[in-house]
Amino acid sequence: MLEDTAVNGAAARMRNGVKIYGEGTATVRALDGISAEFASGRFTAIMGPSGSGKSTLLHTLAGLDNLTEGTVHIGDTELGSLKDRELTILRREKVGFIFQAYNLIPTLNAEENITLPLSIAGNEPDEAWFNEVVTAVGLEDRLDHRPAELSGGEQQRVAAARALVTRPDIVFADEPSGNLDSKAEAELLAFMRRAVDEFSQTIVMVTHDPIAASYADRIVFLDDGDTVDEMVDPTVDSILEKMKHLGE
Amino acid sequence: MLRAALRGVIANKVRLVLTALAIVIGVAFVAASFIFTDTINARFETLITDISAGVDVYVRPIPPETGNDLVEFGSIPDEILAQVQAVPGVRVAEGAVAGYAQFVGADGDPVGGLGPPTLGFSWQTADELRAMTIAPDNGRAPTGPGEVVSDVATAERAEFGLGDTVTILTLGPPEQFEVVGLANFGSEDNLAGATTAAFELEEARRLFDLEGSYIEISVAAQEGVDAETLATDIDAATGGEFDVKTTEAANADQLSEIGEALGFLNTALLAFAAVAVFVGAFIIANTFRIIVAQRTRELALLRAIGATGGQVTRLVVIEALVVAVIASSIGVLAGIALALLLAALMNAIGFNLPEGPLTIAPRTVIIAMTVGVVVTVVAALLPARKAAKIPPVAAMHEELARTGRKPLRRRAAAGAVVSAGGVGLLLFGLFGSVANPLLLVGIGALVTFLGISILAPLAARPVASTLGWPLPLLFNTTGLLAKENTARQPRRTASTASALMIGVALVVFVAIFAASIKSTIKESIFDNFRADLNASSTNFQIGISPTFAEELAALDEFDTVSSLVFDTASLEEGGTDIIVVDPLLAEEVVNLDPSPGAFAALASADGVVVSSAELEDNGWVVGDTIVMGFPKEPETQMEILGSFGNDDFGQYILNRDFYNTVYDNPFDSLVLATVAPGVDISEARVAADTIAEPYANVQIQNKDELVADLEAQIDTLLQLIFALLFLAIIIAILGITNTLALSIIERTREIGLLRAVGMTRRQTRRMVRWEGVIIALFGAVMGTGIGLFLGWAVVLALADEGLGSFTIPWGQIAVLVVASGVAGVVASIYPAWTASRMNVLDAIAYE
Ligand SMILES: Nc1ncnc2c1ncn2[C@@H]1O[C@H](COP(=O)(O)OP(=O)(O)O)[C@@H](O)[C@H]1O
Ligand SMILES: [Mg+2]
Numbered sequence A: 001m002l003e004d005t006a007v008n009g010a011a012a013r014m015r016n017g018v019k020i021y022g023e024g025t026a027t028v029r030a031l032d033g034i035s036a037e038f039a040s041g042r043f044t045a046i047m048g049p050s051g052s053g054k055s056t057l058l059h060t061l062a063g064l065d066n067l068t069e070g071t072v073h074i075g076d077t078e079l080g081s082l083k084d085r086e087l088t089i090l091r092r093e094k095v096g097f098i099f100q101a102y103n104l105i106p107t108l109n110a111e112e113n114i115t116l117p118l119s120i121a122g123n124e125p126d127e128a129w130f131n132e133v134v135t136a137v138g139l140e141d142r143l144d145h146r147p148a149e150l151s152g153g154e155q156q157r158v159a160a161a162r163a164l165v166t167r168p169d170i171v172f173a174d175e176p177s178g179n180l181d182s183k184a185e186a187e188l189l190a191f192m193r194r195a196v197d198e199f200s201q202t203i204v205m206v207t208h209d210p211i212a213a214s215y216a217d218r219i220v221f222l223d224d225g226d227t228v229d230e231m232v233d234p235t236v237d238s239i240l241e242k243m244k245h246l247g248e
Numbered sequence B: 001m002l003r004a005a006l007r008g009v010i011a012n013k014v015r016l017v018l019t020a021l022a023i024v025i026g027v028a029f030v031a032a033s034f035i036f037t038d039t040i041n042a043r044f045e046t047l048i049t050d051i052s053a054g055v056d057v058y059v060r061p062i063p064p065e066t067g068n069d070l071v072e073f074g075s076i077p078d079e080i081l082a083q084v085q086a087v088p089g090v091r092v093a094e095g096a097v098a099g100y101a102q103f104v105g106a107d108g109d110p111v112g113g114l115g116p117p118t119l120g121f122s123w124q125t126a127d128e129l130r131a132m133t134i135a136p137d138n139g140r141a142p143t144g145p146g147e148v149v150s151d152v153a154t155a156e157r158a159e160f161g162l163g164d165t166v167t168i169l170t171l172g173p174p175e176q177f178e179v180v181g182l183a184n185f186g187s188e189d190n191l192a193g194a195t196t197a198a199f200e201l202e203e204a205r206r207l208f209d210l211e212g213s214y215i216e217i218s219v220a221a222q223e224g225v226d227a228e229t230l231a232t233d234i235d236a237a238t239g240g241e242f243d244v245k246t247t248e249a250a251n252a253d254q255l256s257e258i259g260e261a262l263g264f265l266n267t268a269l270l271a272f273a274a275v276a277v278f279v280g281a282f283i284i285a286n287t288f289r290i291i292v293a294q295r296t297r298e299l300a301l302l303r304a305i306g307a308t309g310g311q312v313t314r315l316v317v318i319e320a321l322v323v324a325v326i327a328s329s330i331g332v333l334a335g336i337a338l339a340l341l342l343a344a345l346m347n348a349i350g351f352n353l354p355e356g357p358l359t360i361a362p363r364t365v366i367i368a369m370t371v372g373v374v375v376t377v378v379a380a381l382l383p384a385r386k387a388a389k390i391p392p393v394a395a396m397h398e399e400l401a402r403t404g405r406k407p408l409r410r411r412a413a414a415g416a417v418v419s420a421g422g423v424g425l426l427l428f429g430l431f432g433s434v435a436n437p438l439l440l441v442g443i444g445a446l447v448t449f450l451g452i453s454i455l456a457p458l459a460a461r462p463v464a465s466t467l468g469w470p471l472p473l474l475f476n477t478t479g480l481l482a483k484e485n486t487a488r489q490p491r492r493t494a495s496t497a498s499a500l501m502i503g504v505a506l507v508v509f510v511a512i513f514a515a516s517i518k519s520t521i522k523e524s525i526f527d528n529f530r531a532d533l534n535a536s537s538t539n540f541q542i543g544i545s546p547t548f549a550e551e552l553a554a555l556d557e558f559d560t561v562s563s564l565v566f567d568t569a570s571l572e573e574g575g576t577d578i579i580v581v582d583p584l585l586a587e588e589v590v591n592l593d594p595s596p597g598a599f600a601a602l603a604s605a606d607g608v609v610v611s612s613a614e615l616e617d618n619g620w621v622v623g624d625t626i627v628m629g630f631p632k633e634p635e636t637q638m639e640i641l642g643s644f645g646n647d648d649f650g651q652y653i654l655n656r657d658f659y660n661t662v663y664d665n666p667f668d669s670l671v672l673a674t675v676a677p678g679v680d681i682s683e684a685r686v687a688a689d690t691i692a693e694p695y696a697n698v699q700i701q702n703k704d705e706l707v708a709d710l711e712a713q714i715d716t717l718l719q720l721i722f723a724l725l726f727l728a729i730i731i732a733i734l735g736i737t738n739t740l741a742l743s744i745i746e747r748t749r750e751i752g753l754l755r756a757v758g759m760t761r762r763q764t765r766r767m768v769r770w771e772g773v774i775i776a777l778f779g780a781v782m783g784t785g786i787g788l789f790l791g792w793a794v795v796l797a798l799a800d801e802g803l804g805s806f807t808i809p810w811g812q813i814a815v816l817v818v819a820s821g822v823a824g825v826v827a828s829i830y831p832a833w834t835a836s837r838m839n840v841l842d843a844i845a846y847e
Helices: A054-061 A084-094 A110-114 A116-121 A127-137 A152-165 A182-199 A236-247 B002-011 B013-051 B079-086 B152-158 B201-207 B227-237 B247-294 B296-304 B309-348 B362-388 B408-431 B437-468 B470-488 B490-528 B546-553 B598-604 B612-618 B656-662 B681-692 B703-746 B748-756 B761-801 B810-827 B829-837 B840-844
Strands: A010-021 A028-039 A043-047 A069-074 A095-098 A170-174 A203-206 A218-223 A226-232 B057-061 B090-096 B098-100 B102-104 B118-122 B132-139 B147-151 B165-169 B175-185 B195-199 B216-221 B242-246 B533-537 B558-571 B574-581 B608-611 B625-628 B636-644 B652-655 B670-675 B698-701
Touching: A010 A054, A028 A054, A028 A069, A028 A226, A043 A054, A043 A182, A054 A069, A054 A170, A054 A203, A084 A095, A084 A116, A084 B761, A095 A152, A110 A116, A110 A127, A110 A152, A116 A152, A116 B470, A127 A152, A127 A182, A152 A170, A152 A182, A182 A203, A218 A236, A226 A236, B013 B175, B013 B247, B013 B309, B013 B362, B013 B703, B057 B227, B057 B247, B079 B090, B079 B216, B079 B227, B090 B118, B098 B201, B102 B195, B118 B201, B132 B147, B147 B152, B147 B165, B152 B175, B152 B195, B175 B195, B195 B201, B216 B227, B227 B242, B242 B247, B247 B296, B247 B309, B247 B362, B247 B437, B247 B490, B247 B703, B296 B309, B309 B362, B408 B437, B408 B761, B437 B470, B437 B490, B437 B761, B470 B490, B470 B761, B490 B703, B490 B761, B490 B810, B533 B681, B533 B703, B546 B558, B546 B670, B546 B681, B558 B625, B558 B656, B574 B656, B598 B608, B598 B636, B598 B652, B608 B612, B608 B625, B612 B636, B652 B656, B670 B681, B681 B698, B698 B703, B703 B748, B703 B761, B703 B810, B703 B829, B748 B761, B748 B840, B761 B810, B761 B829, B810 B829
Parallel strands: A043 A203, A043 A218, A095 A170, A170 A203, B118 B195, B147 B175, B574 B652, B608 B636
Antiparallel strands: A010 A028, A010 A069, A218 A226, B057 B216, B057 B242, B090 B216, B098 B118, B102 B165, B132 B175, B147 B195, B165 B175, B533 B670, B533 B698, B558 B574, B558 B670, B608 B652, B625 B636
16 A cells, blocks of 8 residues: 655545446456555656556546545545535536646637636636736736637646646646647646645646656556556656566 | 448437438428328319219309309209200209308307308209218108208207207398208218208298209219210200209319319418428538538548548438438328328318328329438538548548638628529519519528528627627626537527528518508508498308398487498409498498599499599599499499599499399398497497397407407417427427537537536536527527518518508517527427536547
8 A cells, every 4th residue: 555645634545446347248447446645735646558547547536437446535525425516516626637638618718718617616716826827837928819729738738727726635637748749748747846846736647758757756656457666756767767667 | 332321320310310300390291281182182072973973964054253152153044944854865854052051059159151161952852963862760851841951960060950940041031940851961971061951942942042043953864875965965955055064074173173272271281391391401401511520530531541522422412311211201101190180170170071091192202202302412412512522631630620611701792692682582572573473472582591591600600699698697607608609600500590590580470461460450440440330240151141231220229230242343354352332321331432422423323433543553534434244244334433542342332232233142241330329339239239149140349349350360370370380490499409419419528628627517508508599599580580571571562452551569579589599498408418417538538
């Protein structure tokens, strides 16, 4: 069992998580009794080969999908017992998302996309915090542009700003820089790092890119639906080393 | 290719089912209108052939070219029968008379009369010549005064039986008769819903005022004598003075008359079929456009692996064909059901159709199938052609799939040209003098719809934004998204709304038309009538017995009692409506606006008073002599004695005394009475009602009641039309459902994302619902605009016919617009539900 609650409390945790897809002979055990905790104010990366269950872990942690067995907590809230409406409100208030692509609503401009979770809830954005986030992602002069008028990197930064604007307990990102060139990737990851350092944001990010993972405080390695290793304060080199190791 | 097309159909089955429904409804109407008309014809043919089986030749008066032919039978003098009987080859010949006879039910109300006719005739003694037969237990033939035989169905309906005494209305005062027999017509217990009363010949002649004459002689030939030859011989023997026809020819005439009488039904059904098919075409085109857009990648892949553009087009067209054939077949079956329903409906309102099977002619199936298939394929052709333009690279890059859109300026130009063409056709049909204005107006309206629907995408964004402006204020982001979603696909929004537009435009048009007729009626009744009370007949085939006006005039409560007759006469250029008045009293009861001295002249000389408009049109002046044709005097020199201004009822006024000499109609159309000074109008009313009591078909009304009565008649018709147009609106709602459901599927990712970042299911449903409402309102607004224009143009065009006031029923229109909004809500129930159930993870699945 991997624990990392020494510094802060756990923002999210899964116990004995099992996720089975399909029925009969065609079943896939995407999560195989996995337990993991994600500490508050920390940047955690999840790595592993394709099909190892990274996305599934993220989705079940974030309340986008439910587990076949086991429990998930966001803060003190156990997700399994929540109804759809309660889950939705929890996502809206306590969780932020950055997906690999298709993060934005095409009919809304950048500002409206950023404040989307707030306006859906019928809340006004906190002006100062909104400005701070927008400045941090460097989108001040792009706010009235629609997604189609933004570059891929800008779109992902809008998504990142949206993920932070509600001051969520935890932000989940699934290969957020997977579609970006290296410059845009660096900008996005630098912003995520700053969010953790300056705003004490908790971030859990799936990636298979060692460079992206090196921005994290800690890496959890997955294979066949369970954790197989972990690493603290990684560098690109140490990650590559570890991956070589795991691959053997 | 065929297999790929079939796969496509199966993969898109839900949306295609919705599309197919539009075709099914259209085809069903087409099929039903043919099946219904054919069936009626076939059944009447059987009935008529059946009841005339024993007759070989009919001798009838030559029909007058003018006059109310339900009343004017003309007649054959008594001695002609002997001449006919003397013709070699005649085995038996017998004369008959007929006229108006209406039973009065036990409750004092007349039986029938509002639909099928109320017939009376003489009982023919030769069994083979008579249409009626009395079954062994059902009594006997009438043999003298005071006896009547009725058809079995009427006896059941009016609840009388053998031996009962019934009251029957004829020309004179009501009389009592003993029911001595109950008869059938061939295998039917009634004659197509008519009520029939048969009397002994002399009794019938007395009742119908036909002493010493017949209106028909039926002849049976001797064995081996050819009917055709016999008819020629009889014609020669009677000096060519009569209409002598073989049964076959006479029946054919009668059938074509029935066909004409029911022709309006066929036309109405086909008109609704056209609306349904037209609206359906929009939905079909839209569905295929969306299907093609959604399958861009797949189609591009086909292109990439070597399919030609033509093959891709064919793929889509074959899909359309498969859907069309299936839907049209179902449509034909639905048409059969609809025809049965119509027949049941006809029976329910008293037009009893003879029993028999439905007639489903091969041409019905061929036409209905062809309409369904051709419309579907043509509607799918445009999207199919677009599919061919998808570049193969679109398989790799979705963005490239957005093929070049027609530039807006070209669309605007095309739409403007088509709309202008449609409006031009419409106005030409209305105001130009053309042979078939109705068809031209119909086509003009359809082309206008087409033109507006081409223009609609240009308006979609601003209109949707305008209609949707309160939404963001009311519902925040949900509202904003709903508004934006309708504006983002202007073509789709517009063509979806266009289907509803057509239905709404037609409803608005009909509502305006009806409202204008109503207010015209009201104005004209208050302008035209000076009398306090008005007596009219509840039986449209028969007027008011002349004794009624005499009795009314004898009362002290009334000052002036004067009657009017409305009839027709012939002029060189055709028939015209005539008004028959008592010139000395007419001014007291009705405002015809005669020139000074016109009525005085009419009272003292035989002549005619002509409307000022008619004088001007023909370049006549008072004092000229014109030729008019009347039933008894085909060519009469008539001096124009004066003119009159109010031609609401007709263009020519005759003196009643003169009329009686040239027409055979003793009935009054209206009896008008002014209450004597100092007499309370309600008191006078009671007195008049007492007089009217025995005249079961007479109803007395004051002006307000008259207006209300006429309005109610219009409302009934209006409801029927609305009910049918409602179908077009249902099709349009299906179209909205279809479009929304498809765009929900297209927006899977987006909706999933919204759900992921915290949109609740309820909010998701609300978003889709408001989208549906905006689309529906867009259609309603366009439809209202077009409907207002159509209504205005048609009312203006009919100003000559006396449709004076253009009235907009704002209340009804408001209800319609609100109802359209509600329809939008209903249409979005299913798509909203799917959207709210959408799997959040589908949004982020990324391959
Ligand atoms: N919706 C699904 N239905 C069936 N199998 C799935 C589904 N989603 C994921 N899987 C399977 O679960 C396993 C883990 O998938 P995933 O979590 O997406 O892996 P990763 O993100 O690490 O590539 C894989 O074998 C994948 O095929
Ligand atoms: Mg993954």
